[in-house]
Amino acid sequence: MGEPYRKDLSHLTWDEVFARQALRADLVGDWTEALQIQRGACVLDIGAGPGYVSLELAELVGPDGLVCAVDRSAEALAYLATLQRERAVTQIRRVVADATTWDPEGMRADAALVTMVLHHADEPLKLLANLARLLPKGAPLVLGEFHPDAPCEVGPPQTVRIAPEELQAWSEAAGFAVTGYKRQTPEHYMLALRNGSPAMAI
Numbered sequence: 175m176g177e178p179y180r181k182d183l184s185h186l187t188w189d190e191v192f193a194r195q196a197l198r199a200d201l202v203g204d205w206t207e208a209l210q211i212q213r214g215a216c217v218l219d220i221g222a223g224p225g226y227v228s229l230e231l232a233e234l235v236g237p238d239g240l241v242c243a244v245d246r247s248a249e250a251l252a253y254l255a256t257l258q259r260e261r262a263v264t265q266i267r268r269v270v271a272d273a274t275t276w277d278p279e280g281m282r283a284d285a286a287l288v289t290m291v292l293h294h295a296d297e298p299l300k301l302l303a304n305l306a307r308l309l310p311k312g313a314p315l316v317l318g319e320f321h322p323d324a325p326c327e328v329g330p331p332q333t334v335r336i337a338p339e340e341l342q343a344w345s346e347a348a349g350f351a352v353t354g355y356k357r358q359t360p361e362h363y364m365l366a367l368r369n370g371s372p373a374m375a376i
């Protein structure tokens with residue numbers, strides 16, 4: 175039996191977090207499809223952790239694109255830096271910052287994803303509101319979370335999981351509109367959204 179779950183992930187090493195990201199690899203295709211990522215695009219990976227998803231995004235945007243991997247943990251991004259060096263990936267910019275207050279200072283992002291992050295965040299609504307402020311109007315956003323009505327055989331305990339309806343309410347309060355919902359597995363779901371678009375019921 176491992177260490178009990180902690181919201182700040184201190185019960186796991188970054189190696190273990192990366193291994194868990196790799197186990198969720200099958201979720202990434204739905205996320206990138208919803209974001210309609212083009213080569214040369216600039217994509218924000220908010221709460222990137224040790225960077226499994228950032229590396230997948232880097233393949234899609236290509237050498238002329240940019241993935242901005244934002245995380246409050248310098249250690250997580252140092253893990254990603256090592257992988258980038260080993261794999262000679264230069265189109266990922268790592269930013270150690272709290273995404274609730276981060277200001278990209280003139281960077282124009284085309285799309286963003288916040289996957290398996292908000293149940294770790296201290297102020298998830300504030301994080302979404304900051305994202306709505308810094309993304310262009312109409313830009314796509316994908317949110318991925320663990321479903322509370324699930325076996326809970328992987329991921330966080332049921333008590334910290336965020337229901338889709340709650341996530342939709344937070345997103346709408348922040349200024350996003352839901353354009354799609356998918357239960358990807360019994361444990362995982364995603365919301366596709368647009369910044370400042372008319373709302374859709376899920």
Ligand SMILES: C[S@@+](CC[C@H](N)C(=O)[O-])C[C@H]1O[C@@H](n2cnc3c(N)ncnc32)[C@H](O)[C@@H]1O
Nearest residue numbers: 195221222223245246247272273289290294295
């Ligand atoms: C489980 S990892 C998720 C990694 C990745 N997004 C994925 O889909 O696998 C959660 C990450 O969110 C980060 N995080 C949580 N709250 C944050 C915040 N307010 N600002 C920046 N990063 C945050 C944590 O440091 C952690 O690395």
